[in-house]
Amino acid sequence: QLRQLFGSAVPAFPPKFYLAMTKSMTDERRLQLEQYLQNVTLDSNITSSEVFIGFFRKLQQDTFKIPTQRAFLDVYLADGSNIRLDILTSDTAERILEVASSKVGLPRELIKYFSLFFFQDDGDGALSVVKKVADFELPYVSLQSMKELHCKLGIRKWYMDPSLDILLMDCRASLNLLYMQAVQEVKKNWVKPTEGQMQELELLQKNVNKAKFLELIQKMQFYGYVRLDPCICDYPEEGCSADIYLGNNEINCCIKLPTKQTKEVSFKINRLRSWQVTFLGAAKDGEDDTLELRFEYNDSGTWQWIILYTKQAFLLSSCLKKMISEQMMKAAKEGQEM
Numbered sequence: 076q077l078r079q080l081f082g083s084a085v086p087a088f089p090p091k092f093y094l095a096m097t098k099s100m101t102d103e104r105r106l107q108l109e110q111y112l113q114n115v116t117l118d119s120n121i122t123s124s125e126v127f128i129g130f131f132r133k134l135q136q137d138t139f140k141i142p143t144q145r146a147f148l149d150v151y152l153a154d155g156s157n158i159r160l161d162i163l164t165s166d167t168a169e170r171i172l173e174v175a176s177s178k179v180g181l182p183r184e185l186i187k188y189f190s191l192f193f194f195q196d197d198g199d200g201a202l203s204v205v206k207k208v209a210d211f212e213l214p215y216v217s218l219q220s221m222k223e224l225h226c227k228l229g230i231r232k233w234y235m236d237p238s239l240d241i242l243l244m245d246c247r248a249s250l251n252l253l254y255m256q257a258v259q260e261v262k263k264n265w266v267k268p269t270e271g272q273m274q275e276l277e278l279l280q281k282n283v284n285k286a287k288f289l290e291l292i293q294k295m296q297f298y299g300y301v302r303l304d305p306c307i308c309d310y311p312e313e314g315c316s317a318d319i320y321l322g323n324n325e326i327n328c329c330i331k332l333p334t335k336q337t338k339e340v341s342f343k344i345n346r347l348r349s350w351q352v353t354f355l356g357a358a359k360d361g362e363d364d365t366l367e368l369r370f371e372y373n374d375s376g377t378w379q380w381i382i383l384y385t386k387q388a389f390l391l392s393s394c395l396k397k398m399i400s401e402q403m404m405k406a407a408k409e410g411q412e413m
Contacts, residue, residue: 106353109352109353109354110351113351113352116209117396122210122211127211128167128211131211131212132165132167132211132213135212135213135216135217136164136165136213136216138220139216139219141164141216141219142164143163143164143165144164145161145162145163145164146162146163146164146215147159147160147162148160148162148171148214148215148218148228149228150171150175150191150228150229150230151194151227151228151229151230152179152229152230152252152255153229153230153231153252153255153256153258153259154255154258154259155196158175158178158179160174160175160178162174162215164213164216165213166213166214166215167210167211167212167213168190168191168208168209168210168212168213168214169210169211171191171214172186172189172190172191173186175191176189176230179230179251179252180247180248181246181248181249181252182248182249185243185246185248185249188232188233188234188239188242188243188249189230189231189232189233189249189252190207190230190232190233191207191208191214191229191230192204192205192206192207192208192228192229192230192231193205193206193208193217193218193221193226193227193228193229194226194227194229195224195226195227196227197225201263202259202260202263202265202302203304204231204301204387204390205224205226205386205387205390206387206389206390206393207233207389207390207393208228214228230252231256232252232253232256233397234397234401235299235300235301235321235322235323235324235394235397235398235401236299236323236398236401236405237293237298237299237322237323238293239401240253240289240293240299244289250285250286250289251285253285253289254285254288254289257288257289257292257298258280258288260298261273261276261292265297265300265302265320266292266295266296266297266298267296267297268292268295268296272291272294272295275291276288276291276292297320297322297327299322299323300320300321300322300323300327301320301321301322301390301394302318302319302320302321303318303319303320303321303385303387303390303391304385304386304387305317305318306319306383306384306385306386306387307383307384307385308328308330308381308382308383308384309381309382310328310330310340310382311330311332311338312332312333314333315330315331315332315333316330316331317329317330317331317383319383319385319391321391321394321395321398322398324343324344324345324398324402325341325342325343325344326341326344326395327339327340327341327342328340328341328342342370342372342381344395344398344399344402345402346372346373346374347370347371347372347373347395348371348372348373348378349370349371350368350369350370350371350392350395351368351369352366352367352368352388352389352392353366353367353368353369354366355367365384366384366385366386366389367382367383367384367385367388368382368383368385368388368391368392369381369382369383370395
């Protein structure tokens with residue numbers, strides 16, 4: 076199936092080859108296929124093709140035995156309200172985002188600044204964004220397969236550069252979406268205002284001054300960042316726990332050392348050479364799948380691999396790719412202006 080979809084880029088081996096493979100060879104082959112499929116999904120020419128979408132639509136429906144039929148799907152906004160959509164179970168995320176955006180009055184040309192995400196909001200103050208939904212993914216099917224996680228489907232902004240807010244401030248619908256998300260992230264402790272800034276925000280929120288609220292919050296620590304759940308890392312030594320924020324062209328880690336001391340480290344995107352996500356093993360009952368993201372980083376002239384063990388490895392990877400693409404677009408625009 077892979078060769079039919081992607082052609083000769085996927086090597087074909089005779090059946091005897093597989094019989095002769097050792098366990099280490101099998102593991103290496105699996106890892107190579109994982110990396111290949113991850114790289115394939117980075118190519119928009121492939122992921123937007125009808126062949127690719129048709130292949131993965133059938134794969135998702137067949138895997139979870141969900142036929143194409145009409146159904147209702149709830150899409151949540153950051154203030155906790157939801158939009159109920161009448162959809163087909165085979166509708167892709169791209170299609171569902173278009174329909175949901177139309178419902179909230181978001182113009183077509185601004186849809187590209189938003190995306191669908193799976194998230195958990197357990198009501199105790201914590202907000203966990205599980206992953207960004209791929210355009211070719213079937214959200215209805217994915218939600219059925221994630222029932223144990225109690226996930227919801229929601230709309231969130233999808234850019235890592237806070238200065239892009241200005242492009243959305245003149246539209247009432249996009250302003251509302253940005254404001255709701257900003258209020259939510261203050262409430263969930265993603266953004267770190269000072270005591271004085273918090274008082275100003277509360278006053279602006281009380282007066283429903285959304286534009287001024289957003290202008291003020293842009294000056295605060297971690298605004299525009301994506302916060303990951305606490306995870307384990309191997310820096311500066313094995314077994315450290317870390318709180319991770321992604322944004323402003325950095326991976327910001329507040330690391331708890333075995334000595335109980337904390338250390339804040341900023342890994343700059345322009346010193347990162349490559350990264351990869353690896354699936355380490357299936358989860359036991361009640362546990363998350365074991366994933367790691369490792370990135371190659373230039374620390375004082377020396378390249379080293381740094382590993383983060385997190386169930387949000389794919390979300391982290393998406394954020395890194397987004398930050399780099401925004402950097403490249405900004406550099407290209409500045410070059411044209413010069």
